[in-house]
Amino acid sequence: MSGPNIALPGQILGASSSNELGSGTHLHNDQLCASISGPILTSKPSNSSKTSKAPKLSISRTTGNLLPEVGTTILGKITRTNPRQANISILALGPTGEHVCRDPFPAIIRQQDIRATEIDKVKVAESFRVGDVVRAVVISLGDERSYYLSTAKNELGVVMAVSEWGNQMVPVSWREFMDESTGAREARKVAKPV
Known part of the structure; x- marks a missing residue:
C-alpha cells in the first residue's frame, strides 16, 4: 500500500502485548485501538527503556482546510x-x-x-x-x-x-x-x- 497507513476511530491496531500504547490510541479487550483518525506512527523502542521492547504506536492528528472536489x-x-x-x-x-x-x-x-x-x-x-x-x-x-x-x-x-x-x-x-x-x-x- 502506498502512502501512510491511516487509522479510523475504533480500528484495532494490534495486540497490547506486542505494541506499546501511544498518543491517539487506547486499550480495549487487550487490543490497541485508534482513538482518533489519522496516520499511524510507529516508533522503535528506546534503548534506555528496559521494560518494553515493543514498538510504540501513535496516531497523528493531521488536519487541513481541504475540501472534497469532483474526482477526489x-x-x-x-x-x-x-x-x-x-x-x-x-x-x-x-x-x-x-x-x-x-x-x-x-x-x-x-x-x-x-x-x-x-x-x-x-x-x-x-x-x-x-x-x-x-x-x-x-x-x-x-x-x-x-x-x-x-x-x-x-x-x-x-x-x-x-x-x-x-x-x-x-x-x-x-x-x-x-x-x-x-x-x-x-x-x-x-x-x-x-
Missing part, C-alpha cells in the same frame, strides 16, 4: 441506510486517507452509484451497513446538504467492516466479508485493495 477519492463511515441511498460521513481525503478532515463532511451514495453494472439489481442493504468504512469518489458537489459519491469502480467500496457480533471482518470475495471468529458471511460491495 475519500474514506468515510456509513451513518445511515435506506432502500434508495446510504448516508456517509467523509473522514479523510485521498485513496489511503492521507488528509484527515478536521470536521466530517456529509455525503450520499445513491443506489444507482453503487455499482457500474446491473444497477437495477443493486440493494443498498446488501452493499453497505452502518459503521462500514468505505472508499468512494466524489461525483458531484451535490446540494447544500451533501456531496454525492460513487463506488462504481472495483477499487471503491467497503474497506473495513464489523460483523453483527462486533468482530472485525475480512473480505473473501468482491461481494462478501467474513467474520473470522464465527465464519459467518455478510454481503457488501467490497473494495479491491489498492
Whole structure:
C-alpha cells in the first residue's frame, strides 16, 4: 500500500502485548485501538527503556482546510441506510486517507452509484451497513446538504467492516466479508485493495 497507513476511530491496531500504547490510541479487550483518525506512527523502542521492547504506536492528528472536489477519492463511515441511498460521513481525503478532515463532511451514495453494472439489481442493504468504512469518489458537489459519491469502480467500496457480533471482518470475495471468529458471511460491495 502506498502512502501512510491511516487509522479510523475504533480500528484495532494490534495486540497490547506486542505494541506499546501511544498518543491517539487506547486499550480495549487487550487490543490497541485508534482513538482518533489519522496516520499511524510507529516508533522503535528506546534503548534506555528496559521494560518494553515493543514498538510504540501513535496516531497523528493531521488536519487541513481541504475540501472534497469532483474526482477526489475519500474514506468515510456509513451513518445511515435506506432502500434508495446510504448516508456517509467523509473522514479523510485521498485513496489511503492521507488528509484527515478536521470536521466530517456529509455525503450520499445513491443506489444507482453503487455499482457500474446491473444497477437495477443493486440493494443498498446488501452493499453497505452502518459503521462500514468505505472508499468512494466524489461525483458531484451535490446540494447544500451533501456531496454525492460513487463506488462504481472495483477499487471503491467497503474497506473495513464489523460483523453483527462486533468482530472485525475480512473480505473473501468482491461481494462478501467474513467474520473470522464465527465464519459467518455478510454481503457488501467490497473494495479491491489498492
